[in-house]
Amino acid sequence: MANIMKRGKSWQYRVSYIDKDGKRKYVSKSGFKTKRSAENASLEIETKYAHGATLDNSTITFMDYWDRWIELFKAGKHAEITEKRYTIIRGQLMKYFGPLRELKTITKSDWQEFINDFSTGKDRRIPKRRSKDTISKLNGYVRSMVNNAIDDQIVYSNFTNGVSIPDDQTESKIKYLELNDFKKLINTTTEFANYSEHFPYYLIATGALTGARYSEILGLTWKDVDFKNKQININKTWDYQFRSGFTKTKNKSSVRIIDVSDNLLIALHRLKKEQSEVYLYQGYRDKYNLVFRNARHEVPSNSSINRSLKALEKELGISDPITFHGLRHTHVSFLIYKHININYISRRLGHSNVTMTQNVYTHLLKSLEDTEVKATVDALSAL
Template sequence: MEVYKRGKAWTYRIRYKDTNGKRKSLSKSGFKTKKEAYTVGLEMELKYKQIGLSTDENISFYDYYLNWINVYKIGKLDKTTESRYNAIGKFIQDKFHDDLLKQVTKSQYQQALDDYAETHVKHTVRRFNGIIRHCIKDALEDRVIYRDFTRDVVIQGSESKSADLKYLEKNEASQLKQMCEDRASIKAVSYYEIYFGLMTGCRYGEVTGMTWKDIDLENKTIDINKAWDYKDNTGFKNTKTPSSVRVITINDQLIAMLKKLRTEQNTTYLKQGYRDDLNLVFRNNCHKIISDEAVNKTLRTVLGTDQINAKNIITFHGLRHTHASLLISNNIGIDYISKRLGHSNTSITMNIYIHLLENRRKSEDKKAMKFLETI
């Protein structure tokens, strides 16, 4: 290793051979002292002796991220999720331009994340950082970098719930459930879908793509293995992520509703001489698949009635958050909830519902302290 002064700054240079035996060199300048340059250079030299240096060490942050999503994400997720990954790429390009990945500092990244947090809630910032952090972990494994600048960053952002995180309170969910039971019919399939979403936590695409063969009424389970492209209406598609494929248990009340719907469908379709080759669960009497806009309109209308008068007028996705919040408030284990929702790991679930979990922790603190007083 060489350490020398270039202008007013110190530089280290490491010479090594790549896997093909070609001579390479790696250098970095800008150090204020010779000792600082030597220390960092020595660390890099030790890294080389242990695991080698990447031949792609001069790739930009943006280019590495772009390549990463093309390899691991694009074409494997739904369009909505892919657009989120693309938006992060735009953020990296705007904030870091052509900066080399290996040169990005923790303070630079923290500042960029803080800028993003000025117009976003904390949950969104945390999810945003989680995606980038995953990318950086792969960069470490690829030996493009040797320091994780995303580690222990501070997550900023508004504490208020965004539209995505709105959910119903228990009494509101109970009233909504009752109204769906009273109003659901093959002519008003939206109520069946709302009921199904509330009781399972499924995404709208998963609900719309549900077929009767996916429902095992005897064993009380549903098999979530696909979704419906309700945006472009192109038919079945893959679930949001591979981990979204799952089998979950359903209760007797939902089974009764599904049996009622199937009886209505069979009777109506027999009279009409209609056969559904796709065997979809949620078609109406006109053989139509209800749009998400129509279902959300029904949901808004119901929640705004005097009978419910909900504090939060949620969208269908809010039913998923409601489902999770009710389970959390009832002290159901986070591992179970995570698998039921189709998350790849519990950290995703914990990040999304961190405020609810924090409320539960505080409640558990009070119980624990009260118990300790009895010892």
């Protein structure tokens, strides 16, 4: 039952209820300008209680609910890099909304203002706009949290729905090597890779000829390389950032078997022979049986392999160099150029669906479509 009272120049409501342990508790709020507004607010609380809502959470803060949601549904269930992302997001939310802002008071306009502010990147030590992907991920996490709050009857609508994600005008297009540069890179890495002097070449060749992610390539063991059937089995990754060993793939679709070319198999066969000889001489045994562990028994970091790739590109006279991840884009661009079916490309990349592949490589597919249009018109004109 609600009790409405006047306190000074404003009105207050006080609603009593029985909690899940059978104890009587109270929810109150003051600061209403009129008695009617206090009554309406108290009626909303009573209605929520009648529908089974836990009033203990009715005034919960944004940050307290975030922490509870992470603890119940996220903590300890994902890779370390994902867990770290939750902490970073929490810092951004705390910085903008503060520790006392109630979850139910946040409106769609409030959230849009936050997204606009967050996108500018002005909070960074060196101000730089954040990418659309980064903003979308943050919005997605909070959207999931608010959906949970709706189920808990703390809020009635999701303020993240329909938010406008600002485009990062400074964000460059997907970078990939042109065909001639790609050929030079493949020929050099497959022909001159060796375990003692040019070990990174093996990694570069594998990235270019499979399109696999760097963590997936590092996660390969010799058991995953099927020389007879000319296939590589992607079933795990290697945590090169936190060095915690094997981890799960990005998603279920990332577990896949990739058909590989003869030039890569020849290179990998050479690597296996060289590696075995060095290990035998050193008296070393790799308990994980990793494909890409060097003679110093190290698994190369992402930064070190990118330095090696950059040096090789400079040596080959490649004027528009790419990073290791750019090898994945180059792999796709080559397959699209060769008119390989987009559904097969999507499965080969380990994307969860073909739409994701189409969205990422829109401009490449558009270029191919323009070529197909011309070919179609020419064919029809020749009738």
